[in-house]
Amino acid sequence: MSILGIHHITIVSANAQRTVDFYTRVLGLRLIKKTVNFDDPGSYHLYFGNEAGAPGSVITFFEWPGAPQGRWGVGGTHHLAMAVKDYEGLLKWKRRLIDHGLQVDGPLDRHYFKSIYFRDPDGTILEIATMGPGWTVDEAPELIGTTFQLPPTEMTLYNRDEERIKAEIWAEPVNEITPEMALSNGIHHITAIGSDINRTQEFFSGVLGMRRVKMTSNFDDPNSAHWYWGTGEGKPGTLITYFERKNARRAQIGAGQTHHFALAVADEAVQLEWRERLIQANYRVSPVLDRVYFKSIYTNDPDGHIVELATMGPGFAVDEPAATMGAELKLPPWLEQYRKDIEGAIAPIVTPERQTIG
DSSP: OOOOEEEEEEEEESOHHHHHIIIIIITOOEEEEEEEETTEEEEEEEEEESTTOOTTSEEEEEEOTTOOBOBOOBTSEEEEEEEESSHHHHHHHHHHHHHTTOOOEEEEEOSSOEEEEEEOTTOOEEEEEESOSOGGGSSOGGGTTSSBOOOOHHHHHHHTOHHHHHHOSOSSOOOSOOTTTOOTTOEEEEEEEESOHHHHHIIIIIITOOEEEEEEEETTEEEEEEEEEESTTTOTTSEEEEEEOTTOOBOBOSBTSEEEEEEEESOHHHHHHHHHHHHHTTOOOOOOEEOSSSEEEEEEOTTOOEEEEEESOSOGGGSSOGGGTTSSBOOOGGGGGGHHHHHHHSOOOOOOOOOOOO
């Protein structure tokens, strides 16, 4: 019984069409499922991911039209990072995003990877991070996450060199997303906010059995802890990280803020074992819910952030051919009788022609 990695993250969007345009046209993700929020069928639930819609690549959105601006804080997510193969790809992304009119911070050296930061149209903080060099740059493979690692002084100076940061950009316009820069590797990590890092450690390692792969400080706020948890060797796609903010404000749900993130488990039998384990550890946990594309249970981290455990299957091709996923509005069987009313309550979405990358 083990956590396999990240399954998906779900964020609030104030405008479904704007979200579709940004994540498909600018970032090159595939719209893999167009459906509704099963718990609120008068609103969209959109899924984006890589070509196959593999768990770990999936970013989903609840559309709440006119939703107030959300904000990060304790019990919420700070940012979402997507993985790019290497530094060349990162520089290409910087150029592409700037040419699309976005403000981009970086590239910055995070010691274990390099990354850039920007925001989507709802204000969600997004990061694109390189796949390496990884956790063993300052600890032996068998010892990662066992001792505190202070960020190198020279790296702090490197990240404050504004002239260097401005100059590091791909020279030519990037009009098309090439296979080498595609975000097909999926999510790199998710970073949330907690008020007590040791209590967070007890949840992710003590209850969920994830491996702590790094103890360091927030590179932009050296007086606060930044710990990472993953599975196995802590490869990108398995990583949940937390900033400790002892006296920070609470997160506010709204446009641009995460509703929940989901960790992947193998199947329904294992999911039931996890449900019992959470109950025995005195955590709130929901009944098993049928999300058609996976089964889910929901709990909360110690600060109240919603954490879902979702099965790996059956997957997004269960109700439409893999080649045409995302083209039509799909409803679960129990909502099909209300299709006319549902379609009348949500604005049509224009889905852009899909570019197959790689």
